[in-house]
Amino acid sequence: MAFQDILLHLETYPDPTTDWAADQAVALCGVLGPQVTAVAAHATIALKTNRLADFALNFGELARSEEARSRAAADHLLDRFEAAAVAAGVYGGRLSPAAEMFEVPDLVARLSRTRDLCVVPYARDPGPQQGVAEALIFSSGRPIVIFRPDEGRPAPSAIETVVVAWDGGGAAAGAVAAALPALKEARTVIVLTILNEKPSATPVVADDLLRHLARHGIEAEAQAFDSAGAKIGSVLEHVVERTGADLLVMGAFGHSRAREFVLGGATRSMIEAPPTAVLLAH
Incomplete structure (x- = not known):
């Protein structure tokens, strides 16, 4: 990579x-x-x-x-x-x-x-x-x-499956740009949109990202998942487990204030308990 x-x-x-x-x-x-x-x-x-x-x-x-x-x-x-x-x-x-x-x-x-x-x-x-x-x-x-290293399970020998959390926002775009080297090497790239969580996250919001990734030689598939009122961190953890993702790519939300970091809910959830290797960009 x-x-x-x-x-x-x-x-x-x-x-x-x-x-x-x-x-x-x-x-x-x-x-x-x-x-x-x-x-x-x-x-x-x-x-x-x-x-x-x-x-x-x-x-x-x-x-x-x-x-x-x-x-x-x-x-x-x-x-x-x-x-x-x-x-x-x-x-x-x-x-x-x-x-x-x-x-x-x-x-x-x-x-x-x-x-x-x-x-x-x-x-x-x-x-x-x-x-x-x-x-x-x-x-x-x-x-x-x-x-979070797992003593009973070795680190992956390759990044085969990557899940990209995509809502069309600037933070997510920055994360995708940062992750391009990993996306180019992955066998499977899933662009995940979590519905009913943000107004911008619609069933078609991934379409133009799929076009952009294709220009970089990356064949990705779009998946939508209805949050159904669940916390986004729980949804991401579920999707990572279901897909066997080796890497989760997502934008980090929050700001710093007087040396205190105020994070968005999904960012806080991933930082506290990453379900797999998580690439974050702000």
């Missing part, structure tokens, strides 16, 4: 990306493109305390211990990534910057601005990864792929 420059985010603190999740992430990146750079930022903890409190509670010693744990996790994950990526022929480099814990999302977003795509695998506790995903959506200007 033609995502020539991929960034892979590996979490180091407080819950590091597991070894098997990192391995699956390398496998997925290898499907998406030929070169992958991993970033594993090690956390620094800034303390504002007084000497008496530090003496009594050992805040400083605890902070240094946690920083060392984060550095060790970064070194381990990057070594594992490098070995797997070299073996797969997709190694593009490794980065291990230092950053305060709450600055990591912005750091990853900045690094992503000069990459085609950023992949974010979730750890057991997806909280920190959700923060990274939100920062990427609003600050990087690039598409992201999020996914």
